[in-house]
Amino acid sequence: MSSSGKVALVTGATSGIGRATAILLAERGAHVLVTGRDVERGNAVVERIRAAGGTADFLHAELGDADSARALVEEALGLAGRIDILVNNAAIAVFGPTAAIAESDFDACYAVNVKVPFFLVGAVAPAMAERGYGVIVNVSTMVAGFGSRGSAVYASSKAALELLTKSWAAEFGPHGVRVNAVAPGPTVTEGTTAHYGSERLEALAAQAPARRVAHPTEIAETIAFLVSDGASFIHGAILPADGGRTAV
Ligand SMILES: NC(=O)c1ccc[n+]([C@@H]2O[C@H](COP(=O)([O-])OP(=O)(O)OC[C@H]3O[C@@H](n4cnc5c(N)ncnc54)[C@H](OP(=O)(O)O)[C@@H]3O)[C@@H](O)[C@H]2O)c1
Numbered sequence: 001m002s003s004s005g006k007v008a009l010v011t012g013a014t015s016g017i018g019r020a021t022a023i024l025l026a027e028r029g030a031h032v033l034v035t036g037r038d039v040e041r042g043n044a045v046v047e048r049i050r051a052a053g054g055t056a057d058f059l060h061a062e063l064g065d066a067d068s069a070r071a072l073v074e075e076a077l078g079l080a081g082r083i084d085i086l087v088n089n090a091a092i093a094v095f096g097p098t099a100a101i102a103e104s105d106f107d108a109c110y111a112v113n114v115k116v117p118f119f120l121v122g123a124v125a126p127a128m129a130e131r132g133y134g135v136i137v138n139v140s141t142m143v144a145g146f147g148s149r150g151s152a153v154y155a156s157s158k159a160a161l162e163l164l165t166k167s168w169a170a171e172f173g174p175h176g177v178r179v180n181a182v183a184p185g186p187t188v189t190e191g192t193t194a195h196y197g198s199e200r201l202e203a204l205a206a207q208a209p210a211r212r213v214a215h216p217t218e219i220a221e222t223i224a225f226l227v228s229d230g231a232s233f234i235h236g237a238i239l240p241a242d243g244g245r246t247a248v
Contacts, residue, residue, distance in 0.1 A: 001228045004029030006082045008227070009072075011063065011120070012090030014041040017139060020039055021087055021218035026054030026165025027222060030085060033057045033076050046129070060191040063090055069119035083124050085227050088117040093195060094153045099102045113157035116165070121168055121179075129175035136172075137226045138165050138181040139219075142242040145147070145183065158183075162238050169236030178235050180226045185242030187214040210243025 008025045012018035014036030026032045026049040034045045034056050042058040050058040057079055061072045076083055094101065096107040117138060128134025143151045144158035161181065168179040185193065186205040193201075204215040222241040225231055240246050 001014040001224060001230060002029050003085065003224075003227060006030045006078075006084040007033065007082055007085065008085035009033040009035065009073075009083050009124070010087040011035050011061075011074050011116075011119075013045060014038045016186060016191055017184065017216045017219045017223075018087070018089040021031065021046050021089065021223050023049060023052075023087065023164035024217065024220045024224050025087075025227065026056055027052065028228075029054075032056040033059055033080060033083075035061045035072060035076075036090065037062050038228060050156065050218060052084065063116045064108070065115060066119040067076075070115050070123050073120065073123035081194065083145045084128070084134060086124050086134075086136045087139070087223060087227075088115070088120060088136070091158075094151075095150050095195075097150060098152050101153055104236060109153050110160075113154070114160045117118060117161060118164060125168065125177055128177045129172050130178035134172070134177035135227050136168065136177065136179040137223050138179070139223070140163075140165075140181045140183040140238060142183050142185045142240060142245050145238075145240075145246050164176050164240075173235045178226075178231070180231070180234055180236065181237065181238045182219060182222045182226060183216060183240045183242060183246070183247045184210050184219045184222075185210075185240075188214055188221055189216055205243060208243035208245035212243065214241065214243065 008030040010022045012024040046056045078084040091113045094105045139157040143155040165181040186201045
């Protein structure tokens with residue numbers, strides 16, 4: 001499971017699943033580029049990694065369009081020289097009845113969840129392909145795989161990310177770049193606690209065989225597996241980490 005000597009860029013690493021992933025990849029030897037909007041929480045993640053003997057840097061980024069994605073990659077390359085691992089984790093959730101969704105919320109959701117990963121991969125994957133090595137993991141959601149009331153915008157944005165995952169596996173896989181996705185179920189994070197509430201999250205989780213919410217480290221472990229050489233023959237997969245919700 002070692003990521004020793006690899007450079008990993010993790011978006012949305014100031015919180016929840018992204019932070020747990022950054023910490024785990026650093027424990028496994030990667031130099032982690034922690035990125036997000038909140039400077040204080042970003043620096044705290046970096047300090048935690050360094051205190052445990054790992055290496056990390058914080059890159060502040062407000063992601064929302066192609067330019068912001070390209071600027072982040074440029075900054076990352078200036079600092080670390082290359083990117084071996086990209087985790088497209090940053091996302092925003094927009095929930096509500098279709099007729100009540102504001103156009104600006106629809107656009108923001110698709111910008112952060114679809115457009116930004118698209119242009120990050122466009123800026124990162126060709127150099128990985130040239131070197132013949134790279135790993136990309138996209139963070140989707142279990143609700144990308146089935147219809148659920150109130151999730152149309154968020155779920156469809158992640159369904160787009162899942163097809164992008166397969167498209168990129170076809171495009172970059174022949175050049176040594178593995179592209180996969182993880183589809184988490186309900187997970188306790190700052191995001192879900194603030195916008196969803198623990199009661200609703202637990203009620204959602206109760207429908208799955210595991211009958212509980214996930215801890216972010218459980219999703220991070222799944223991402224770290226997909227990053228690792230243990231997953232060397234896995235290309236274009238959407239791996240559920242949802243307590244079995246989509247299996248039953
Ligand atoms: N938690 C769940 O139950 C669950 C379930 C299924 C899928 N997921 C997926 O898992 C991923 C992480 O979820 P989470 O619950 O850990 O999220 P979270 O706690 O809400 O954290 C979101 C992260 O994304 C960053 N971010 C959001 N918008 C950004 C923007 N415009 N520019 C740059 N960074 C931005 C945030 O940065 P700042 O905080 O610095 O602003 C933060 O680091 C997401 O892709 C989500 O869709 C989560």
